[in-house]
Amino acid sequence: MLPEQSEYLSIKENSVLGRYVVNGNIDGFLEKIKGKCDVKIVGRSVLGLPIRRILVGTGPTRVLMWSQMHGNESTTTKAVLDLINYLNSDRPETLTVLKSCTITIIPILNPDGAAAYTRVNANSVDLNRDAQQRSQPESRILRNLFDEFQPDYCFNLHDQRTIYNVGDTSKPATISFLAPAHDESRSISPTRAESMKLVVAMNKILQKEIPGQVGRYDDAFNANCVGDTFQMTGTPTVLFEAGHYPDDYDRERTREYIFQGLMTALHFIDVDKVSKLNPSEYFLIPENQKRYFDILIQNAHIIAPSLKKGDAIGLLYVETLTNGTIDFVPKIDKAGSLDGYYGHNTYNCLIDSDLKVLKRHSAVIKLLSVF
Ligand SMILES: [Zn+2]
Numbered sequence: 001m002l003p004e005q006s007e008y009l010s011i012k013e014n015s016v017l018g019r020y021v022v023n024g025n026i027d028g029f030l031e032k033i034k035g036k037c038d039v040k041i042v043g044r045s046v047l048g049l050p051i052r053r054i055l056v057g058t059g060p061t062r063v064l065m066w067s068q069m070h071g072n073e074s075t076t077t078k079a080v081l082d083l084i085n086y087l088n089s090d091r092p093e094t095l096t097v098l099k100s101c102t103i104t105i106i107p108i109l110n111p112d113g114a115a116a117y118t119r120v121n122a123n124s125v126d127l128n129r130d131a132q133q134r135s136q137p138e139s140r141i142l143r144n145l146f147d148e149f150q151p152d153y154c155f156n157l158h159d160q161r162t163i164y165n166v167g168d169t170s171k172p173a174t175i176s177f178l179a180p181a182h183d184e185s186r187s188i189s190p191t192r193a194e195s196m197k198l199v200v201a202m203n204k205i206l207q208k209e210i211p212g213q214v215g216r217y218d219d220a221f222n223a224n225c226v227g228d229t230f231q232m233t234g235t236p237t238v239l240f241e242a243g244h245y246p247d248d249y250d251r252e253r254t255r256e257y258i259f260q261g262l263m264t265a266l267h268f269i270d271v272d273k274v275s276k277l278n279p280s281e282y283f284l285i286p287e288n289q290k291r292y293f294d295i296l297i298q299n300a301h302i303i304a305p306s307l308k309k310g311d312a313i314g315l316l317y318v319e320t321l322t323n324g325t326i327d328f329v330p331k332i333d334k335a336g337s338l339d340g341y342y343g344h345n346t347y348n349c350l351i352d353s354d355l356k357v358l359k360r361h362s363a364v365i366k367l368l369s370v371f
Contacts, residue, residue: 005256013029013082018325021108022108023111026077026108037084040053042145043140043141045111045138046136051141052107054105056102056103057102059101059102059270060102061152063102063151063153063154063269066105066106066109066142067079067108067109067157071119073242074159079255079259080107081107100269117319117326121136121138128224128225129225131224133224139226146230152269153238153265153269155262156227160242163291164288164289165290165292166286175258176241177285191231195237198265200281200282206257216282244344246344292341292342293343294316294330295345297314300371303355306371308336310337315331316331329363
């Protein structure tokens with residue numbers, strides 16, 4: 001049912017790659033799809049940039065998705081472009097989706113944040129904490145679209161940091177999902193159960209591709225979050241979090257897994273397979289923990305003399321926008337006994353070959369001079 005990897009590469013939108021994705025990067029794509037999709041400006045950001053929505057399909061089930069509500073979270077934007085290419089590919093299975101569903105997508109809700117590569121908008125407001133107050137134009141645009149479109153399902157599309165692992169394992173949380181709570185007690189209403197079932201469906205497919213690399217996000221209730229607010233209105237909502245895949249800081253692999261998740265969800269909705277799923281399986285997906293560093297230096301006392309024997313140093317990258325590209329600048333996050341932590345890149349200073357490679361990493365070595 002879902003495209004194989006070679007097939008995926010044939011529909012992947014290759015004009016948009018990497019982490020820095022702004023309005024200008026998707027203009028060509030939006031122009032290209034105009035014959036098959038309806039593209040419309042639905043409002044303007046704080047700094048006056050257009051916020052566009054794509055409408056595709058003619059079916060009775062309405063699905064609303066939005067990406068880059070946090071400007072520096074572009075992986076899901078790339079995935080929705082792939083999704084549109086797939087839906088426009090005239091395959092029998094995509095024609096079925098388009099007959100059953102009408103899909104509205106905002107690819108970049110926060111174009112100012114995207115341009116500045118920040119989470120927040122141009123007024124430094126986190127739009128995912130503005131769902132009740134709706135103090136920002138971007139928040140009002142999303143809410144107006146929600147009220148007008150009256151979706152049956154909402155997909156809230158984000159990136160998560162590299163720090164997350166799955167449960168008690170050393171597997172990175174390449175994808176995380178959340179069926180947001182709609183009340184303080186995190187009760188399971190029919191609406192929330194519906195969100196959980198969609199997550200169960202996507203998890204089953206993704207486990208075949210990335211076994212053990214799917215996590216469940218913390219479900220603490222916060223009415224200021226958009227997903228929680230939409231869930232409160234009785235609209236099943238799913239939060240997608242694109243995370244780290246080994247050696248994939250551009251998040252091109254994760255993009256593909258998000259695409260697969262989106263397609264799975266739409267196929268389950270279009271043939272109403274959702275009703276047959278068991279929502280309680282949602283809780284079998286392990287919760288995320290924050291146990292990863294980008295760089296973990298074990299037995300760091302060898303090169304950092306003020307540390308105790310066996311201590312480690314954990315570094316995280318600060319993603320920095322420089323001349324239109326994202327630099328990953330290492331910064332020390334923790335030092336000490338870091339048992340139970342993992343590194344996407346690990347160097348054990350007791351191993352000569354590791355030490356040699358580490359010593360060539362001049363930016364890191366410079367930071368270690370504080371010890
Ligand atoms: Zn986010």
